[in-house]
Amino acid sequence: MNDDQSELPSEPPDPQGPGSLDDLGARLKQARQDQDTKTGRSISDKVRAPASGFGQAFRIGTELVAALIIGVGAGYLLDQWLETTPWMMVIFFFLGAAAGILNVYRAAAQMGLAGNNSQTAPTGNTVGDAGQDNNGDRP
């Protein structure tokens, strides 16, 4: 994380003394661009969080389970209310399972794992890429 900081002092000092803010901004931008072309990554990529395979797997799992919990819970409450035990719970179990699979599909699409789909979020690919980059860092 300190990479950004270390690049600043390496900038050669301005011979005309401390310049204006615009000057410094321009030099910072230049330094960042040099860094990008050198490493092939942008600063914002480096700042991205590591999304580990473990994290992705866990996310998929909870998406599925959460929708099932909500489905069965809604079915149970409807049964209590309409006194139709156990039919609402049976129906909502399957609806909850469907919603869970829909959630999983959407989560996978966001991670860029589900092929070409309109659901793909703007960050989808970067999150997936970061995951692959950082898999080796995990103990």
Place this chain on the structure above:
Amino acid sequence: MANPLHQFEITTIAPIKLGGIDASFTNAGLFMVLTVITVSLFLGLSMRRKSLVPGRWQSMAELSYEFVASMVRDNVGNEGRKYFPFVFSLFMFILFGNLIGLIPYSFTFTSHIIVTFSMAIVVFLGVTIIGIVRHKLHFFSLFLPTGVPMVMAPVLIPIEILSYLSRPVSLSIRLFANMMAGHTMMKVFAGFIIPLGIIGGWAPLAVDVALTGFEFLVAFLQAYVFTILTCLYLNDAIHLH
């Protein structure tokens, strides 16, 4: 062997009764207060000397700001700017809560589902209200994707509604389960170190060292996941995918 779940016990520090409701100040509350103080001190002190070329502390504060700002910008767009303070507070609160929980003998409030669920429900209700205020009744088109034959609507609408309602649940379960599982695992392995003695104790100790590193990753990752999902939900409510 020490009980590995002992660390999650809530102990009352100052008993308070509010109209029959037990609103005591507990260790969970204490660590939430500590987290808020730490975040405020971290951001306040590191930005006290505002230099153009940031030092170490200022760089860390700026990095966390930039991190969340670019997350909001990338996922929500310019309309998300005004929700940045909330998203940033959420991120810093969860991150510091997770990190402070890693200090031995401290308490991890994010390992309690009621804490994570109340944060998730605030996000969920807030996002829903923002969506309804912005789009009025048109907001409910979120539950019926365009181009779907009307025959499918009676099945699809309940599925979409259940999927929408499951958001706060999955959001809270993910954070709570990650924190609780990691901390329990660490304590279980730690409980084996002394009983196995000087010969066999090294194996669980090595596992615990690895787990400690892993827990730091999880602490950061879960704060990130919670925040980025908040951004994605906010994006859904603002742009109606």
